[in-house]
Amino acid sequence: MFDFIWNLASFVIALGILVTVHEYGHFWVARKNGVKVERFSVGFGKALWRKTGQDGTEYVVAMIPLGGYVKMLDERVDEVSEHDKDKTFNRKSVYQRIAIIAAGPFANFAFAILAFYLMFLIGVPSIKPIVGDIIPESIAAQAQLPNKVEIVEVAGKKTRDWQDVNLALIGEIGAESIVIKTKNADSQYVSSHQLSTENWQFSPEKVSALTSLGVIPYRPQVYNELARIGKDSPAEKGGLKVGDKLIALNDEYLSEGWTDFSKKIKDYPDEAVNITVEREGSNHVLKVMPKGIDSNGELIGYLGVSPKADDWPAEYKINISYGVFSALTESIDRTWSLITLSFDMIGKLITGDVSVKNLSGPIAIAQGAGDSAGYGFVYFLGFLALISINLGIINLLPLPVLDGGHLLYYLIELLTGKPVPENVQEAGFKFGALALLALMSIALFNDFSRVLG
Amino acid sequence: MLKQRIITALILAPAAILAIFYLPLFYFAALLMIVIGIGAWEWGPLMGFKRKTKRISFVATTLVLIGAIWVLLSPSDLWLNSKELHSYAVALLWIAVAWWVFSAFLMFSYPNSSTFWSKHRSVRGMFGWLTLVPTWVAFMVIRTNDYQADAYHGAQLLMFLFLMVWSADVGAYFVGKAIGKNKLMPNVSPGKTFEGFLGGVVSACLLVAITAYNLNWSSEQFVTVLLVTVLITTVSVLGDLNESMFKRQAGVKDSGSILPGHGGVLDRIDSLTATAPVFALCYVLFGW
Numbered sequence: 001m002f003d004f005i006w007n008l009a010s011f012v013i014a015l016g017i018l019v020t021v022h023e024y025g026h027f028w029v030a031r032k033n034g035v036k037v038e039r040f041s042v043g044f045g046k047a048l049w050r051k052t053g054q055d056g057t058e059y060v061v062a063m064i065p066l067g068g069y070v071k072m073l074d075e076r077v078d079e080v081s082e083h084d085k086d087k088t089f090n091r092k093s094v095y096q097r098i099a100i101i102a103a104g105p106f107a108n109f110a111f112a113i114l115a116f117y118l119m120f121l122i123g124v125p126s127i128k129p130i131v132g133d134i135i136p137e138s139i140a141a142q143a144q145l146p147n148k149v150e151i152v153e154v155a156g157k158k159t160r161d162w163q164d165v166n167l168a169l170i171g172e173i174g175a176e177s178i179v180i181k182t183k184n185a186d187s188q189y190v191s192s193h194q195l196s197t198e199n200w201q202f203s204p205e206k207v208s209a210l211t212s213l214g215v216i217p218y219r220p221q222v223y224n225e226l227a228r229i230g231k232d233s234p235a236e237k238g239g240l241k242v243g244d245k246l247i248a249l250n251d252e253y254l255s256e257g258w259t260d261f262s263k264k265i266k267d268y269p270d271e272a273v274n275i276t277v278e279r280e281g282s283n284h285v286l287k288v289m290p291k292g293i294d295s296n297g298e299l300i301g302y303l304g305v306s307p308k309a310d311d312w313p314a315e316y317k318i319n320i321s322y323g324v325f326s327a328l329t330e331s332i333d334r335t336w337s338l339i340t341l342s343f344d345m346i347g348k349l350i351t352g353d354v355s356v357k358n359l360s361g362p363i364a365i366a367q368g369a370g371d372s373a374g375y376g377f378v379y380f381l382g383f384l385a386l387i388s389i390n391l392g393i394i395n396l397l398p399l400p401v402l403d404g405g406h407l408l409y410y411l412i413e414l415l416t417g418k419p420v421p422e423n424v425q426e427a428g429f430k431f432g433a434l435a436l437l438a439l440m441s442i443a444l445f446n447d448f449s450r451v452l453g
Numbered sequence: 454m455l456k457q458r459i460i461t462a463l464i465l466a467p468a469a470i471l472a473i474f475y476l477p478l479f480y481f482a483a484l485l486m487i488v489i490g491i492g493a494w495e496w497g498p499l500m501g502f503k504r505k506t507k508r509i510s511f512v513a514t515t516l517v518l519i520g521a522i523w524v525l526l527s528p529s530d531l532w533l534n535s536k537e538l539h540s541y542a543v544a545l546l547w548i549a550v551a552w553w554v555f556s557a558f559l560m561f562s563y564p565n566s567s568t569f570w571s572k573h574r575s576v577r578g579m580f581g582w583l584t585l586v587p588t589w590v591a592f593m594v595i596r597t598n599d600y601q602a603d604a605y606h607g608a609q610l611l612m613f614l615f616l617m618v619w620s621a622d623v624g625a626y627f628v629g630k631a632i633g634k635n636k637l638m639p640n641v642s643p644g645k646t647f648e649g650f651l652g653g654v655v656s657a658c659l660l661v662a663i664t665a666y667n668l669n670w671s672s673e674q675f676v677t678v679l680l681v682t683v684l685i686t687t688v689s690v691l692g693d694l695n696e697s698m699f700k701r702q703a704g705v706k707d708s709g710s711i712l713p714g715h716g717g718v719l720d721r722i723d724s725l726t727a728t729a730p731v732f733a734l735c736y737v738l739f740g741w
Contacts, residue, residue, distance in 0.1 A: 430544055434548065441578075441582060442578070445514040445578065448514060
């Protein structure tokens with residue numbers, strides 16, 4: 001329940017900011033061009049708060065936070081007095097109209113740059129992309145990619161952390177080969193490996209691009225020794241203590257590490273098990289009853305313990321922060337690469353290289369908002385930037401109803417010298433609304449399936 | 454089987470009639486949403502969904518779609534006045550009609566055309582939404598017609614639609630059983646005969662004639678309604694066949710088992726999914 005409220009609150013805040021930014025873009029440029037703005041609304045539907053400014057614009061915060069609008073004076077919709085005729089949107093030149101419409105998405109891009117800028121100034125704690133292991137006979141293994149090396153470049157793009165690596169890899173989906181450059185921790189010598197990716201296929205919702213290539217990131221060693229025990233947890237009630245070493249579960253020996261145990265314990269929801277532990281040199285058998293909890297619609301056993309693990313070695317950690325100027329170029333770079341990546345993805349969605357299963361809707365965004373806000377401010381900034389860019393791009397899609405659709409009409413007007421006929425526009429709007437509805441339905445369906453497991 | 458079918462019908466029909474006439478608008482809309490939700494649940498296997506979570510997701514999305522329409526296009530604002538329907542609702546009805554024309558094309562070219570949609574689950578899902586969501590809109594459009602002046606006018610219209618579809622069903626069943634010989638569309642549904650189809654049309658027309666006689670309709674009214682009836686009964690077969698086609702492709706016999714003798718809810722409402730939007734649009738365009 002707390003998760004739900006947290007996600008919802010983060011979602012509303014995130015979307016509220018982004019919608020305001022987008023609409024403010026339209027608003028600002030419209031006013032600069034002398035268009036009278038009648039209403040500036042963040043949110044749709046019933047007004048929760050309203051105030052009329054001295055400029056005659058009504059500012060509204062409305063109930064449904066999934067969007068907003070700027071209502072400009074327009075002769076096609078409103079009765080306009082002779083005095084106000086030159087303040088209408090429809091009387092402005094086609095260039096001015098293009099500027100006003102394009103301002104929304106561009107405000108989103110500008111906001112993304114600002115958010116990234118702040119993020120880079122503050123600095124993002126991250127982990128260097130050091131290869132832990134290579135899966136035998138994988139694409140990476142065939143290219144003889146060694147382990148325990150740091151990945152410094154993928155397909156010509158510098159990579160400082162795993163996110164860089166993943167982003168670069170995703171951008172290469174469909175390429176015939178990918179060049180990965182690596183270097184040893186203690187030397188400056190960089191070696192280059194060519195991965196042949198002709199037959200590279202994977203479903204992004206199940207595995208990451210990395211694992212599908214056969215690269216397993218380095219992780220610190222985890223031991224089957226208890227480091228923390230939750231208060232009032234089933235483990236505490238069963239008498240488990242910090243420092244206990246797990247030996248067997250129902251007389252079945254557990255393998256080293258943690259994965260074996262954590263996997264097996266899930267099979268015993270609300271079912272007593274005998275856990276053999278090594279404590280102060282001798283073995284004890286304890287009867288513990290894992291609590292049955294719901295995990296994605298499945299009942300699993302839960303003990304409430306976490307294992308002892310090595311810390312990340314200091315030399316593997318990196319705080320990616322930048323100076324005042326380099327942060328600016330870096331944030332523009334990041335924004336630009338995300339914009340091109342998104343367009344790339346849309347292209348692949350149309351050609352069928354990427355399945356519609358990968359579309360995400362509001363629920364996924366809400367979860368992302370909640371998670372990133374939970375990790376800390378810099379992560380929330382990064383998330384805001386990402387969604388801002390997406391919002392800008394979706395609005396630029398040449399679907400009538402969206403900004404991109406209007407822009408398309410104005411571009412046609414620019415080329416032919418006369419406006420697109422009203423009835424064609426009208427038909428286009430209906431088709432656009434339908435196409436958008438279909439896309440949103442698929443995205444929403446994907447969200448539901450993901451949440452339900 | 455027939456006995457069970459009749460018993461269920463005898464319980465279901467009065468329940469439907471009561472709901473149409475006596476449920477307040479809000480509850481009527483909600484009940485309709487539930488029925489369509491069950492229909493969406495049964496559409497799952499037609500898309501090849503085996504896992505419950507996928508089916509629930511499809512139902513949830515369908516309900517969100519209908520809910521969004523409900524919020525944005527409140528039933529009380531559907532009709533601007535007794536004759537003019539909200540332009541969004543008109544657009545939705547046109548979309549539904551376009552879908553049914555397209556679906557007729559799919560049926561005539563079945564199974565050749567199915568290579569396209571049978572491979573893409575998202576396309577079949579889209580078809581499901583096009584079948585189910587406008588049905589809700591159409592029902593609400595019909596039910597709320599002239600609601601301010603006469604709360605039962607829309608109910609009567611809806612009742613009329615139900616009676617047409619039912620009498621066509623009954624007529625088709627018995628005539629088909631008695632003299633049915635020539636298969637209507639053997640590729641899609643081997644059970645339907647051309648004679649049965651005609652029997653359905655004739656029995657619905659008879660119903661209209663009786664109504665017209667009792668209500669003293671003008672001859673002009675009578676002819677309009679008769680033409681609409683022929684159209685509606687034809688379309689009703691279309692709805693039936695549409696579902697059969699998807700079931701056949703998915704290798705499913707009955708779409709569900711909640712209604713003894715009738716299979717699932719989808720089997721019961723399939724004719725209505727096609728006829729309701731067409732009927733609503735006819736009423737908007739021609740009136741009578």
